[in-house]
Amino acid sequence: MSFVVPTGSTLIPDLRPEAREAPESGIVEVMNYGRLRQGLIPLWVGEGDLPTPAFIREAAARSLAAGETFYTWQRGIPELREALARYHERLYGQPFSPERFFVTGSGMQSLQIVVRMIAGPGDELIVPTPAWPNFVAAVSVGGATPVCVPMDYEQGRFTLDLGKLEAAITPRTRAMLINSPSNPTGWTATREEQEALLALSRKHGIWIVADEIYGRFVYDGAARAPSFHDIVAAEDRVIFVQTFSKNWAMTGWRIGWIEAPEAFGQVIENLIQYSTSGSPVFIQRGAVAALDEGEGFIAEQIARAAEGRRIVYEGLKATNRVSLAAPVGAFYQFFSVDGRDDSRALALELVDKANVGLAPGLAFGPGGEKGLRLCFARKASDLAEAVARLQKALAAV
Numbered sequence: 001m002s003f004v005v006p007t008g009s010t011l012i013p014d015l016r017p018e019a020r021e022a023p024e025s026g027i028v029e030v031m032n033y034g035r036l037r038q039g040l041i042p043l044w045v046g047e048g049d050l051p052t053p054a055f056i057r058e059a060a061a062r063s064l065a066a067g068e069t070f071y072t073w074q075r076g077i078p079e080l081r082e083a084l085a086r087y088h089e090r091l092y093g094q095p096f097s098p099e100r101f102f103v104t105g106s107g108m109q110s111l112q113i114v115v116r117m118i119a120g121p122g123d124e125l126i127v128p129t130p131a132w133p134n135f136v137a138a139v140s141v142g143g144a145t146p147v148c149v150p151m152d153y154e155q156g157r158f159t160l161d162l163g164k165l166e167a168a169i170t171p172r173t174r175a176m177l178i179n180s181p182s183n184p185t186g187w188t189a190t191r192e193e194q195e196a197l198l199a200l201s202r203k204h205g206i207w208i209v210a211d212e213i214y215g216r217f218v219y220d221g222a223a224r225a226p227s228f229h230d231i232v233a234a235e236d237r238v239i240f241v242q243t244f245s246k247n248w249a250m251t252g253w254r255i256g257w258i259e260a261p262e263a264f265g266q267v268i269e270n271l272i273q274y275s276t277s278g279s280p281v282f283i284q285r286g287a288v289a290a291l292d293e294g295e296g297f298i299a300e301q302i303a304r305a306a307e308g309r310r311i312v313y314e315g316l317k318a319t320n321r322v323s324l325a326a327p328v329g330a331f332y333q334f335f336s337v338d339g340r341d342d343s344r345a346l347a348l349e350l351v352d353k354a355n356v357g358l359a360p361g362l363a364f365g366p367g368g369e370k371g372l373r374l375c376f377a378r379k380a381s382d383l384a385e386a387v388a389r390l391q392k393a394l395a396a397v
């Protein structure tokens with residue numbers, strides 16, 4: 001009897017639709033097109049060019065050398081949860097219990113867990129767009145429905161129309177995913193906007209999933225962006241997803257945290273147990289060092305990003321071919337090129353003509369289609385060169 005082994009592709013229909021239909025990242029398509037080009041300046045992904053500082057790497061290395069290689073607390077080691085509480089106390093000027101913090105394997109995993117906690121099939125989650133693509137994907141892979149609310153756009157600046165946001169709320173709505181400062185637009189909610197969002201959450205009984213991971217990257221001299229921490233009461237439906245990736249240049253470490261009401265401890269612990277069963281202890285030791293000793297490094301990164309922002313904004317503006325506004329927060333310049341509406345084609349073309357890698361706005365959902373995102377968390381000389389190349393290429397596209 002012959003036994004026919006089906007090829008992989010014939011088995012695909014047997015996969016769960018939410019998994020097989022998960023969208024491919026529109027950023028990765030452009031990266032794959034350009035990643036082997038000699039001399040390409042890569043400004044397409046959301047990370048800087050600095051490696052993690054030595055004091056963080058050394059704390060992790062000491063732990064590894066000491067043999068801290070066993071299973072550990074699902075919620076995170078007590079030392080890290082205490083360090084998180086101290087960090088929050090310093091940043092927000094109020095007391096925090098370590099019991100509010102849950103260590104995860106990244107900001108992305110924090111988002112996955114939070115979405116799984118609050119929404120499932122039949123539920124809707126509102127995402128203002130353009131937005132980090134993983135918000136929409138995490139919701140749909142989890143079986144819930146993302147509802148995109150395009151932000152208003154005028155002369156390079158995005159604004160959130162709270163009336164449109166409220167109009168998108170239905171009896172099925174479970175949450176709003178609010179990313180401020182925003183990747184990719186740099187939009188940063190004011191205190192008044194956050195108060196209005198919180199009022200919507202209270203009025204409709206829906207969650208705010210607050211992603212404030214870029215909250216330290218603001219350019220008006222303030223220590224941080226406005227935060228829901230400034231206005232929430234204990235009984236509010238607000239959960240924070242967070243990461244070590246950006247403030248401490250730890251993108252490759254894969255470590256983040258959730259901040260949620262203490263009472264959710266067992267639920268979150270169980271969801272961590274059934275995904276990673278906890279983050280490696282030596283990675284967590286590095287994270288403790290980052291929180292306790294990292295302020296100097298953060299200040300350096302912000303000063304560097306401020307300079308990068310200036311170079312990119314002024315350089316692109318000088319082309320007279322683009323619409324853009326200097327971003328209020330985060331470390332991305334979002335811009336559109338007059339007369340060019342197809343961001344995918346343009347991003348591919350700029351790989352060829354400028355040898356600069358940008359993310360196509362299309363990847364960020366409704367409202368982003370015509371734009372390009374440039375990450376300026378990079379050394380000034382690279383950015384100056386990238387801008388010079390873009391100036392030349394934009395004169396000809």
Ligand SMILES: Cc1ncc(COP(=O)(O)O)c(C=O)c1O
Pocket residue numbers: 046106107108109132179182183211213242243244245251255256
């Ligand atoms: C808005 C936003 N939230 C969360 C993350 C998650 O970061 P990570 O998974 O590296 O912790 C990112 C990463 O780019 C992001 O841009």
